[in-house]
Amino acid sequence: MSFAEAATQRLETIGFRSTAPRRAVLSAIQDAPGPFTIEDLLAELPSVGRATVFRTIKLLQELELVCRVPLEDGTARYQLSEGGHHHHLVCRTCGAVAEFSDLEIDTRIQEQASTHGFALQGHSLELYGRCRDCRRR
Ligand SMILES: [Zn+2]
Ligand SMILES: [Zn+2]
Ligand SMILES: [Zn+2]
Structure with missing residues (x-):
């Protein structure tokens, strides 16, 4: 479909x-x-x-x-x-965006929020750089 x-x-x-x-x-x-x-x-x-x-x-x-x-x-x-909660790898050169999820990162983010007495309601995480294809060019 x-x-x-x-x-x-x-x-x-x-x-x-x-x-x-x-x-x-x-x-x-x-x-x-x-x-x-x-x-x-x-x-x-x-x-x-x-x-x-x-x-x-x-x-x-x-x-x-x-x-x-x-x-x-x-x-x-x-x-x-x-779908689902995930993070992004954004290529500054070609604009390609890859998705990844990492439970450990999310756990650490939750811990940081708790340490600051902060009620976490969401987060977004983008990594900016050059993708594999652009690095090969
Ligand atoms: Zn690229
Ligand atoms: Zn996405
Ligand atoms: Zn996350």
Whole structure:
């Protein structure tokens, strides 16, 4: 099953009808060559309203089908996600984003929060650098 089909099913199970604009957003996401911005999607889908694009991305994030990757310049990219809590390796050269999870890191982060009397409600961890492919070039 393609991403767009799977996402349509998941959205329907939580009560969102499949509409033509929403299907257009899903297939644009599926066809994205790599991590994309909301602006990329809007440019790709001139006939789809801004609100629909934003709402669809938000729903996909809630369903963990798409994740948000914060960049150092304050912008964000989105990409299809494996789901579940994870961290990112972001290549500064080509923009590729790899995902990894590490329970030990999460445990240490929780410990740091506890040490500071801080009620941890979430965290995001991005590693910035050059990916293996770019290092080989
Ligand atoms: Zn991710
Ligand atoms: Zn790279
Ligand atoms: Zn974590």
